Amino acid sequence: MSTLEIRDLKVSVKLPEGELKPILHGVDLEVKSGQTHAIMGPNGSGKSTLAYSIAGHPKYEITGGTVTLDGEDVLAMTVDERARAGLFLAMQYPVEVPGVSVANFLRTAKTAIDGEAPKLRTWGGELRGAMERLQMDPAFAQRNVNEGFSGGEKKRHEIVQLELLKPKIAILDETDSGLDVDALRVVSEGVNRVRDNGDTGVLLITHYTRILRYIKPDFVHVFVAGRIVEQGGPELADKLEAEGYERYAAGAGTAK
Ligand code: ADP
Ligand code: MG
Ligand code: MG
8 A cells, every 4th residue: 555645735837047936836635556536627727737746857846845655755756766666657748769669668667667677478478468458559569669659659658658567656647638539448448457456546637527437536636726726526527527617717816
C-alpha cells in the first residue's frame, strides 16, 4: 500500500523575465494505491502545473507545502529519483526521443526503475503482451519514441509504459485529449487493468468528463484557479457534465 500525500502545495511558474507567477494556491490531496482520483477543471486552472510540479519540471517553483510518497520527500528528489521511487507521470505533451526505439526506451526505463535489467527470458513476452493488449502493431516497438506518433499512438505508448513499469502512483494528464472513441476505450481499459492490480494509485487529470465513462473514479476533485473547490464521488463528474464549470468560475474567478 502506497500513499502520495500533497499538503498545502503552492507553486509559481517561472516567467522568462525571471518573475514568478503564482498558479497553485494551496492544494491538498491524498492518493493511495488501488484508488482512482479524477482532477477536473477548466483550461488554465493549473491542472498541468500540479502534474509538472510533482514530476519536478524545472519551469515550476514550489513556494510552499509538501509532497511525500510513503513519507519520503518527493520535492527533494531529482526527476530520476522520483521515477525510481514509483511515480509515473504521463505528460500532456510527450517529448520525442530521437534515435531511441520504443523497445530500447522501455527496457532502459524498466532497468532504471527496478535497479536491474529485466530478465531477457520473460521481458520480450511482457512487452509483446502489453502492446497486444493495447492493440498495437508489433512493428511499433522498432519505431523511435514519439517520432511521428499520432495522438492515439502516443497515448497507447504511455499506457504500455504504465503496464510494464507498474508504478506506485500514476499521474495521467489529459490522457483523453485527441483520442477517438476506439482508442479512448483501449487506453481506458489499460488504465483500469493497472489500477485493478491494486498496487497503483491513479491521478487522472482531465478537462472533459468523457473518459470517466470508461474509467470510474473513486473520488472527483474540482479544480478552479489553482485550488480544489469541491470534492465528491463519481456523481460529481455527472454533475459537471450537466452543468460545466461556470458556476465555480463565477465565484472564484479564472486563473488568468
Ligand atoms: P491547465 O492544465 O489546467 O489548463 P496549466 O497548469 O497549464 O492549466 O496553466 C495554469 C496557468 O498557468 C494558466 O493561467 C497559464 O496561462 C499559466 N502559465 C503556465 N505556463 C506559463 C508561462 N510560461 N507563462 C505565463 N503563464 C503561464
Ligand atoms: Mg490546458
Ligand atoms: Mg493542462
